[in-house]
Amino acid sequence: MxxxxxTSRQNARVKEAAKLRLARQRQQQGRFVIDGSRELLRAISSGIEIVEAFISESRCRDAETQQAAEAVSNSPAAVATVTEEVFEKLCFGERTGGVLAIARTPVRTLAALKLPATPLVAIIEGVEKPGNVGAILRSADGAGVDAVVIADPRTDLFNPNAIRASLGTIFDPNVCTATSAETQAWLRGLQIPAFAARPDATQLYTDVDYRGGAAIVLGSEAEGLTDAWSGDAVTAIGLPMRGIADSLNVSATAVVLFYEAQRQRGFPPGH
Known part of the structure; x- marks a missing residue:
């Protein structure tokens, strides 16, 4: 078929999809938007369920976009071709690709994470900016971090800007959300030591041992980590700051810590 x-921007399917720009609508509908070809292909390969797709044939010029259009056309998703005007209503920001998909929000839990014997885990608590969440996920993927937990999130995980900044790495099954209390209990149960990045830490990030399994904990841009991550079971670590600023952007800090941990661990195969 x-x-x-x-052809109409007032089409019922188009209007419902456009509502997903809003976080409350993503929560109510249990759906979210994927508006990049690379991100869409990675979502499909990660098992994300695509329920609907809109294709602007005039924008499907490059091989990656054509591949994404073919992938959704061969899936069970309800696919529609749309005019340029309709596609502009649906897409987020300056995108040149011609495929936009609506996906069902997956349920990702701590219990479902699959870890090796001595895992390297990233914990991100209360980060407000979706772009920073996405950038950290992209860095975690690049460094070979085994799992990422978004603790007490202040933005929904599948915010379009988070998806875009992550380049689709956000769809990895080993990414989930939880409360800080749940995350701490999970770490205790697995006996994974926690290393919390704090501007006031006296111990340098290079002076701790990440080789036997480790959780690197990062806090929000404005407030840092809550007191939940300052107990005896958590080691505070810091980066040396040589200028007038007292800290790096959280996504920059994440890159430094992830790669130092993997340097000590000899880097996993393939990284």
Missing amino acids: PPQHI
């Missing part, structure tokens, strides 16, 4: 062709 050929896909539906939509």
Whole structure:
């Protein structure tokens, strides 16, 4: 059956999809938007369920976008071709690709994370900016971090800006959300030591041992980590700051810590 062709911005499917710009609508509908070809292909390969897709044929010029269009066309998703005007209503920001998909929000839990014997885990508590969440996830993927937990999130995990900044690495099954209390209990149960990045830490990040399994904990841009991560079970670590600023951006800090931990661990195969 050929896909539906939509020419009106007032089409019911288009109006419902456009609502997903808002976090409350993503929560209510249990769906979110994927508006990049690379991100969409990574979502599909990670098992994300695509329920609907809109294709602007005039924008499907490059091989990656054509591949994404073919992938959704061959899936069970309800696919529609749309005019340029309709596609502009649906897409977020300056995007040149011609495929936008609506996906069902997956349920990702701590219990479902699959870890090796001595894992390297990233914990991100209360980070407000979706772009920073995405950048940290991209860095974690690049460094070979085994799992990422977004603790007490202040933005929904599948915010379009987080998806974009992560380049689709956000769809890895070993990424989930939880409360800080749940995360701490999970770490205790697995006997994974926690190393919390704090501007006031007296111990340098290079002076601790990440080789036997470790959780690197990072806090929000404005407030840092809450007191929940300052107990005896948590080691505070810091980066030396040689200028007038007292800290780096959280995503920059994440890169330094992830790669130092993996340097000590000899880097996993393939990284």
